[in-house]
Amino acid sequence: MTFRHPEHQYLDLLRLALEQGDERLDRTGVGTRSVFGAMVRFDLSSGVAPILTTKRVYWKTAVKEMLWFLTGGTNIRALLRDNVRIWTDWPLARYRADTGEDVSQEEFERRILEDDAFASRWGELGPVYGKQWRRWLGADGREHDQIAQLVGTLRSNPASRRMLFHGWNVSEIGEMALPPCHMxxxxxxxxxxxxxxxxxxxxxxxxxxxxxxYVGAAALQLMLAQQADLRPGEFIWVAGDAHLYLNHLEQAREQLQRDPRDLPRMQLSRRANSIDEYTIDDFQVDGYAPHAAIKADVAV
Known part of the structure; x- marks a missing residue:
């Protein structure tokens, strides 16, 4: 039986969107080529991680983002302190629109880091992922920690079909800088x-x-497995609207010309006392030798 590199699942989807995607206008105004409904599967049981090799993926940034979600945080200041800038675009766009000041990203981030009042006013993203995962507000006014409940159920009732969490809190969608994509x-x-x-x-x-x-979800899976005395199994990713932005087409073509290399291995270097106590230093990735990074702009 011929081995087919698991990364080809992603590349096949990229090619499908590029060549057959439905071209349409979208919320950002950039436009996309869209495919509706997709699935990829990665087996993590041998220690390999779904860190793509046909371009460099800054896996530490992805893991830091997941760790930030787990804190329940909703302000970009904590991310900037950790040198993570992937969420700046949304509050920066809001600041420019509301004030008329065409401030640079670097200056905006400096103010967030140095000015408490500015960070409180302009660094806030609203009740995004972390808020919903750790502090979902029920109609009765009680907060629900979905992650803690999940860990408890994994330990006490692993045959349950109710082991899940989600972020689509209908009553708070309008307050979010960006509604949850990985839902x-x-x-x-x-x-x-x-x-x-x-x-x-x-x-x-x-x-x-x-x-x-892919990286963030795999990192979370490793943490949850360790906390529940389990082994990582399969990671299955299912997409609704999977799209290529029209200003990413050339980059996609470039990536599709590259052959996948061996996937790296990711492991935890220690067992944290709880799901809340992991840090980026607990993640070890070995054997990652990707192709060069491919730069592209985020559509806001």
Whole structure:
């Protein structure tokens, strides 16, 4: 049987969007080529990680973002302190629109870092991922920690079909800088102790977003498995609207010309006392030798 590199699943989807995607206007005004409905599967049981090799993926940034989600944070200041700038575009666009000041990203980020009042006013993203995952506000006024509940169920009732969390809180969507794209994470434990994850993503920027989402979800799967004394199993990613922005077409063509290399291995270097105590230093990636990075602009 001929081995087919698992990264080809992603490349096939990239090619499908590029060559057959429905070209349409979108919220950002940039335009996309869109495919509706897609699935990729990665087996994590041998220690390999879905960190794409046909371009360099800055995996530490993706893991830091996931760790930030787990804190319940919703302000970009914490990310900037960790040298993560992938969320700056949205509050920066709001600041420019509301004030009329054409401030540079560098100056905006400097103010966020140095000025408490400015950070509180302009660095806030609203009730995005972390808020919903750790502090979902019920109609009765009580907050629900979906992650803590998930860890508890993985430990006490691993055969449950209710091991999931999601971020689409209808009552708070309008307050978010960006509604959740990776919406629902569901988990499944096999009879021999492997933890599987299915992530449903309603909307995904294939060139920039999907590679980060794969890494973040895999990192979370490793943490959850360790906390529940399980082994990582399969990561299944399901997309609703999977799209290429029209200003990413040349970059996609460039990436499709490259052959995948061996996927790296990712492991945790220690067991944290709880899901809340992991840091970026706990993640070790070995054997990552990707092709060069491919630059592209984020559509806001």
């Amino acid at each position: 629902v994470y569901q988990y499944h434990v096999t009879s021999d102790g492997r933890l599987n994850c299915l992530l449903f993503q309603r909307s995904v920027d294939l060139l920039l977003g999907a590679p980060f989402n």
